[in-house]
Amino acid sequence: MRHPLPRPIRSGKLALASWPVFGGLVVAFLLVIPSGAGAQQPIRIGEVNSYTGIAAGFTLPYRQAVEMAVEEINAGGGLLGRRVEVLFRDDKGNPAEAITHAQELVFGEKVALLAGTFLSNVGLAVSDFARQNKVLFVAAEPLTEALTWSRGHRYAFRVRPNTHSQGRMLAERAAKLPYKRWAVIGPNYEYGRRAWETFWARLKELKPDVQLVGEHWPTLGKIEPGGYITALLSQQPQAVYVSLFGSDWIAFAREASKRGLFQKAFFVGILLGEPEYMEPLKLEAPEGMLVTGYPWYDIQAPAHKDFVAKFQKRADRTPVVGSLVGYLTFQSIFEAIRKAGSTDTEKMVAALEGLKVETPIGPISFRPFDHQSTMGAWVGTTKLDARRGGGIMVNWEYVPGEKVLPSEAEVRKMREAAQ
């Protein structure tokens, strides 16, 4: 027996299902697709970043600073007599999506180079695409060491100080503290674990009697903080190292202060002094933590004050570290194009190697042998500032990259080990 055929569907009062509607859609679709590349006049730069998804909370102030840098260069007549145009693409926090955009930008829009990315795995994926297709990629924010070391290559550069640098800076300071019993909590994710490994290795080197009493690796983005805090309290560490990311940190900090964990242990947090992490917590931010971060409110260099003022005017908000990195990334790119005198990939690579760039935080340079910039980070302690309505960093110092980056020989060893 055949099953009965249903009556054709007329959806309610709106009989939408009809040939004209269908045909109209097909035509509209065909019209949209072949919108190819337009005039080739401006210098085009492809920018891939996570504007939605897990890292979405970080990328908007970054983008605003990039737009500011582009507006400035164009106001001054552009580069090599051409306007600069940045094409922003959303990778949705997904590396495969980032590759699709890289393909579109490089083959479709014919961009001169790729820049951006925030998440480590996205950064590595785009970097591998760049290697395969011999396209320049200037990574802005991804923190994984692998990008410039074990998986580094001719076409990849990175601006921000990586997990290794920041972990080391914290370890140097932590070694001077009297704490021996340590615990760690971080996301069960490349960044969280790497950020801990360098710190711990260096701390043990400097202070061999430290011991690890507990480690916790909650799923990224899904922390249930109460349970971890009880567990940490029961292990009675004297100090806790935190590499929690984004929303996990916020949930953890709120719960930890209610449960008295901040009073019972000293806290060290990588990145946690950055405005990205401090601002959402407002006056609930914990005090007295040793952190790396970005005390933009206290940096007195005139060039930096100028940057902050410009950014506040442009974006109607205060800068975060992402804004600074975004600005520096594009300053470096512009400088490299200017020095290369063309947008030829090989010439730009040659120009970037060893390139020195004057930035709002002083000169940085790109090391020729590993393509890591010497941008440093600020190390300090957190404190609440009622006037600003949130946490700030005090007793901070700027540690330049040169002080903590490995030597050329060490880098070569890491690259060889990865082969």
Place this chain on the structure above:
Amino acid sequence: MALFIVQLLTGLANAMFLFLVASGLSLIFGVTRIVNFAHGSFYMLAAYLASSLAAALPLGPASFYAAVVLAPLGVALLGGLIEVCLLRRIYRAPELYQVLLTFAVVLVIGDAVKFFWGTENRTGPSPPGLSGSVPILGQLFPTYDLAILLLGPLLALGLWWVLHRTRWGILIRAATSDREMVGALGVNQAWLFTGVFVLGTWLAGLAGALQMPRVALTTVMDSTVIVETFVVVVIGGMGSAFGALLGAVLIGVLQAFGILWLPREFQLAIIFILMAAVLILRPWGLLGRPETESGTAGEALRREVGGRLRPPRWVWAGILLALMVLPSLLPTFYVWVLVEILAFALFAGSLQLLVGTGGMLSFGHAAYFGLGAYGAALLMKQAALPMPVAFLLAPLVAAAAALFFGAFCVRLSGVYFAMLTLAFAQIAFAVVHQWYDFTGGDNGILGVWPAASLAAPVRYYYLALLAAVCGLSALWRVTGSPFGYTLRAARDHPRRCQAVGVNVRSHRLLAFGVAGFFAGLGGAVFAFAKGSVFPDYLSMPMSVQSLVMVLLGGIHALAGAPVGAAVYKLLDIVITKYTGYWQAVLGGILVFLVVAFPHGLVGFVQARWARMRASLG
């Protein structure tokens, strides 16, 4: 001991939130049979709404509590509107299309939150009077969590009263057991559906609003909560509000103690292992009822619309010719887009064999796509095989996994089948994500580029085209073969089928393996096109994407999957290129397409074609 008790209380407090969200989802599913992906979005929306209301209301300390009451009501109202304006239009279409519609709602609400509140992480206000903590056995415990521990059981009691002591509640329970009977007795189903939808979204909204002092408000709150909610609902029993309570308590407590005792490699997988175990041992959940023959998700899959469209040979030849010539006319980027579409056409086409022909709804098909991709990458990188060999062997990896997981899945049907596929996919995802030494963990495997002789975009395109043409025609052959007809018979009347001596399970298992094989082939095509593989390939959003493609094309239309894949991918790429609000635009277009073509695009053409032919005589 103190540790034990405090940890238990912590787990129970988390469980109360899970219970609120899950009971809402469970009630909605029980009555309307909709697997509502938008449930988490209502939760997220309420949290944001409540935090803004708390800041804006001029009531002093009371504004927090006013916001907690008002925000869920607002969200419930929105839920009601969506039910009346959108879902109700297509109740006569296969139920799966309502899933597609809820997915579109997820996208639109996601962008609405982004638009109104921005993407930066936020914290909600603290509850006045409850923001401190009290010592319990020497450990500080947040007062607010204690209040939640009291409120949760009260709400459960209230829900019990509504369901068991009011006429409306009795109707809800009746509809959960036998929807058609309730309709036959003259109950106005439309309003019953709306009412349940409003109640369900209110519960989700309440959970969201109550969460605001505890967690960070983020734009990914929706997806984080929805998967866990599925687990709770399945463990408790779909459609049972008290099952949701039991499931939530189990999960909450298990997670709390897992922190103390489980190695980290298992923490991602543990709740899905539990979910799979429950589904295997007691498919209808702890407090659910075994499903009756009618009312399964399979029922809706039976209705095939119109005649089969059999275009003459020259049409196929023309399409093939166009696909052969196209890459030399298109810019390089679009060649890569075509490659991606071909990969997804295989992925969606294989899912269509399961869902359309086999009536087996899978929420975890990405597992086989992803394992195909990983198979290719690992065979090349770890086993050092040449790329073409890895490419050819990869689908076998996926097929083997499909046969293994399928052996458990095919014992179930309907939504339980779907949930078990989801559980296995999540387990596979967790393994790939955590096995750093072998799979590279969340960093994935890089450098998976095609062999030098195939690396040029156009050459790789021809390889992908060859794979897709062979794969899709094989799938269509399978559908049209006696095996395919038996599958269809098993879909429409499993019992009669069994009665005439067909081994329904082994047929379904074979179909599952075949679908896994071709999904894996799609995965291999995709892996070499991207040059890298990542755990995301096995993730739930990927599974949902493949389902969206199949539905967009039409589940019963042979050409539906490739057309759906092409339309979805092109829409996605074109929209993302032109606007940051791609989710809202894509969601809006999906809503329109679902309402306009409730049987998919190709399904629509087929039905019209059949009518035209009939009228011509």
